[in-house]
Amino acid sequence: GLRIKILQSYVVDFEKLFVIFPGIDIKRFNNRPNSLDKKINLEKNSILTVSRLVPNKGIDRLIEALALLKKKNQFHLYIVGGGKNDEKSVEEKMYEEKILSLIKQHGLEKHITIIGHVSDDELASYYRKADILAYPSRYEPFGIVPVEAMACGTAVIVSNVCGSKELIIDGVNGCIVDPHDRQELSQKIEKLLVDPKLREKIAENAAMTIDGHYAWDIVANAFIKVYRGLL
Numbered sequence: 001g002l003r004i005k006i007l008q009s010y011v012v013d014f015e016k017l018f019v020i021f022p023g024i025d026i027k028r029f030n031n032r033p034n035s036l037d038k039k040i041n042l043e044k045n046s047i048l049t050v051s052r053l054v055p056n057k058g059i060d061r062l063i064e065a066l067a068l069l070k071k072k073n074q075f076h077l078y079i080v081g082g083g084k085n086d087e088k089s090v091e092e093k094m095y096e097e098k099i100l101s102l103i104k105q106h107g108l109e110k111h112i113t114i115i116g117h118v119s120d121d122e123l124a125s126y127y128r129k130a131d132i133l134a135y136p137s138r139y140e141p142f143g144i145v146p147v148e149a150m151a152c153g154t155a156v157i158v159s160n161v162c163g164s165k166e167l168i169i170d171g172v173n174g175c176i177v178d179p180h181d182r183q184e185l186s187q188k189i190e191k192l193l194v195d196p197k198l199r200e201k202i203a204e205n206a207a208m209t210i211d212g213h214y215a216w217d218i219v220a221n222a223f224i225k226v227y228r229g230l231l
Helices: 002-009 036-037 057-069 089-107 120-129 144-151 163-167 182-194 196-210 217-228
Strands: 045-049 076-080 112-116 134-135 155-159 174-176
Touching: 036 120, 045 057, 045 120, 045 144, 057 076, 057 182, 076 120, 076 134, 089 112, 120 144, 134 144, 134 182, 144 155, 144 163, 144 196, 155 163, 155 182, 155 196, 174 182, 182 196
Parallel strands: 045 076, 045 134, 076 112, 134 155, 155 174
Antiparallel strands: none
C-alpha cells in the first residue's frame, strides 16, 4: 500500500523501492506486566487513545462514536499524550476546548478522562492495562502508537488512512475502520467490548505480530541489507 502511494507521487524504480517500518523499544513496549502496571487502575471496558490534542488525530470522531454506545455499553475512555500544559500550542489548546465541549454536549463527563502527558514507561503500562486502543486518525503516514500498543498485547482499532494498518489483518490481529464513519467505529468498539475472548485473541495475535519483527536492532539490520544491495 505505501509503495503504491509513493509510486503515484514520485518517479522511482519499483524494484529499488523498499518500505521498512520504524522499530520500537521492545524492552519497554511488550506484553510482560511489571510493578508500574499495578499503580495504574483503569475502569472496566477501558478504551485508550494516545496522541497530541490536534484535529488530525480524530479524537472528536472517537467521542462521537462513543456517544452512540452511551446507553448500550459500559466503557471509559482515557486520553493520554500530548505536551505538558505549558508546552501546548495554540492549536492544541483550541482543540482541547473543542474536545471538552463535545464531552459535555454528549453527557460523557463520567465516561472520559483526559490524562495528558505521561512517561514512556507509564505509557507502556497504560497500553497493557487498557482493553482497547482506538486510533481513528484522519491522516497518519505511519503511526507508531498502534505498533507500541500491539507489542503490549492490546487490541487496536486503527483508521484506514494510518500507515501502520499495513501490519493488521482486520479482525485477526487488530481492526481497521473508516475514521469518517462514526457508526462503524462505534460498532467495532462494541464488538470488542462485549466479546472478551475475541478481544484477547486479537491482542495475543497483535503481540505475536510485533514480537521479533520490529525491535530496533532488527529494523536497523533491514536498513543495512537494503543499503548494501544498492551499492
